[in-house]
Amino acid sequence: MEKQITAAAVAYRATVFDYDGITSETPLALTAAEADTMIGLAVCDGDEVTVDPDRSGRFTLIRALTGRSTATGPARTLRKVTRLVPTTAPRTMTARQYEDLTIVHERENARTAARLRDGRVDAGLQCVPLAATGRLLGRGWLTADPSGEVWVSYAGRIAMALHEHRAEILFKGLDKLVRRADGSESWEPGGGLFRAACSCGHRGEGWREERRSASRDVREHRRAFLLAVMLA
Numbered sequence: 210m211e212k213q214i215t216a217a218a219v220a221y222r223a224t225v226f227d228y229d230g231i232t233s234e235t236p237l238a239l240t241a242a243e244a245d246t247m248i249g250l251a252v253c254d255g256d257e258v259t260v261d262p263d264r265s266g267r268f269t270l271i272r273a274l275t276g277r278s279t280a281t282g283p284a285r286t287l288r289k290v291t292r293l294v295p296t297t298a299p300r301t302m303t304a305r306q307y308e309d310l311t312i313v314h315e316r317e318n319a320r321t322a323a324r325l326r327d328g329r330v331d332a333g334l335q336c337v338p339l340a341a342t343g344r345l346l347g348r349g350w351l352t353a354d355p356s357g358e359v360w361v362s363y364a365g366r367i368a369m370a371l372h373e374h375r376a377e378i379l380f381k382g383l384d385k386l387v388r389r390a391d392g393s394e395s396w397e398p399g400g401g402l403f404r405a406a407c408s409c410g411h412r413g414e415g416w417r418e419e420r421r422s423a424s425r426d427v428r429e430h431r432r433a434f435l436l437a438v439m440l441a
């Protein structure tokens with residue numbers, strides 16, 4: 210019974226701004242599998258995908274439709290914008306959950322995929338315990354098809370990527386030589402320089418005079434790896 214509940218767990222709330230400008234009144238609740246299908250189709254059709262460059266895991270799919278409403282009328286481009294917000298914050302992923310999802314993810318390209326057996330993930334030599342499997346399904350990070358094959362959902366892959374790339378801003382204090390009227394001089398603390406640094410080893414291009422420039426470097430790095438997940 211629990212398996213059925215968790216397999217249908219909601220992974221995203223989607224708000225749709227339709228071509229006619231009408232917004233869906235209540236956000237659609239999407240299971241991980243439904244969201245995977247939606248994202249897969251959007252990527253396949255070449256829709257525009259934009260990611261929020263923060264740690265929220267939110268993103269937007271934009272489908273453009275160009276056409277004429279009458280035979281001689283001007284061409285118009287209408288957009289359908291779908292905004293997806295994960296129901297579980299990616300930042301709540303634990304190191305253990307990351308490892309468990311890695312086991313499943315590594316099997317995705319293997320001859321035999323990981324499977325759900327008696328409520329736990331069986332990935333050949335490795336397995337994910339019952340309770341941990343239930344939690345991963347419940348968060349929408351893991352999803353299973355009716356045959357029992359399991360895979361890491363887009364929601365799971367995005368949360369994994371955010372776990373792999375934990376950014377911080379490095380600070381380097383600068384001292385300056387102060388020369389006084391009496392001729393004495395001393396080193397006094399001056400301003401500082403900032404640099405983006407990511408746990409994956411990535412560093413911002415250089416030291417920045419302003420913290421917000423380093424923050425921008427962090428966001429650009431995040432945008433790049435999140436898009437790589439979405440468009441893979």
Ligand SMILES: [Zn+2]
Pocket residue numbers: 373374375407408409410411430
């Ligand atoms: Zn990184």
